[in-house]
Amino acid sequence: EIVLTQSPGTLSLSPGERATLSCRASQSVSSNYLAWFQQRPGQAPRLLIYAASSRATGIPDRFSGSGSGTDFTLTISRLEPEDFAVYYCQQYDTSPPWAFGEGTKVEI
Amino acid sequence: EVQLVESGGGLVQPGRSLRLSCAASGFTFSSYWMHWVRQAPGKGLVWVSRISSDGSSTNYADSVKGRFTISRDNAKSTLYLQMNSLRAEDTAVYYCARELPHRYWGQGTLVTVSS
Numbered sequence: 001e002i003v004l005t006q007s008p009g010t011l012s013l014s015p016g017e018r019a020t021l022s023c024r025a026s027q028s029v030s031s032n033y034l035a036w037f038q039q040r041p042g043q044a045p046r047l048l049i050y051a052a053s054s055r056a057t058g059i060p061d062r063f064s065g066s067g068s069g070t071d072f073t074l075t076i077s078r079l080e081p082e083d084f085a086v087y088y089c090q091q092y093d094t095s096p097p098w099a100f101g102e103g104t105k106v107e108i
Numbered sequence: 109e110v111q112l113v114e115s116g117g118g119l120v121q122p123g124r125s126l127r128l129s130c131a132a133s134g135f136t137f138s139s140y141w142m143h144w145v146r147q148a149p150g151k152g153l154v155w156v157s158r159i160s161s162d163g164s165s166t167n168y169a170d171s172v173k174g175r176f177t178i179s180r181d182n183a184k185s186t187l188y189l190q191m192n193s194l195r196a197e198d199t200a201v202y203y204c205a206r207e208l209p210h211r212y213w214g215q216g217t218l219v220t221v222s223s
Binding site: 035037044045046056088 | 170
């Protein structure tokens with residue numbers, strides 16, 4: 001079972017700043033089957049990035065994903081007011097359970 | 109437009125049962141594997157269960173194995189989660205989501221297990 005550890009737990013930044021979120025897996029994620037989600041209060045999660053670095057349809061290019069193996073990063077190049085939310089990573093390797101990380105809250 | 113609409117949540121006593129439904133539209137439901145994901149109040153996302161497109165294969169998180177049953181009716185484009193022997197720790201918003209990676213999610217339905 002792959003366990004995902006996200007850091008930091010909370011990131012306090014200002015609009016226009018760069019955000020760097022980390023997701024570390026307990027073992028290698030094959031084929032880089034790693035996704036990132038954004039969740040705003042009271043809303044369902046929204047897929048941002050899949051396959052570690054591919055942006056989902058309609059996602060602004062200020063969001064980018066990188067990494068491979070066990071270390072993955074979500075970068076938001078310039079924070080917009082609507083980007084203040086909680087971000088989760090999830091591995092979707094071959095076998096269940098398809099765990100999520102604990103989340104990183106990006107706050108003002 | 110892809111839509112997933114959950115229903116069936118509510119307040120239930122510990123030890124009782126509840127069945128959640130997820131009505132799908134805007135895509136060929138019978139072609140996709142489907143999942144349930146839950147989120148306890150103020151907590152993170154937890155994967156719960158998955159079912160294959162034809163219903164022949166299922167998987168469960170250890171925390172619900174033996175108590176929850178995932179199923180589907182492809183003729184009705186509906187996904188189900190039968191939850192038995194409910195516990196306080198099952199209190200959560202339950203989301204249905206289309207196959208991995210989860211591009212489409214429902215709005216969620218709240219299940220509260222309390223006496």
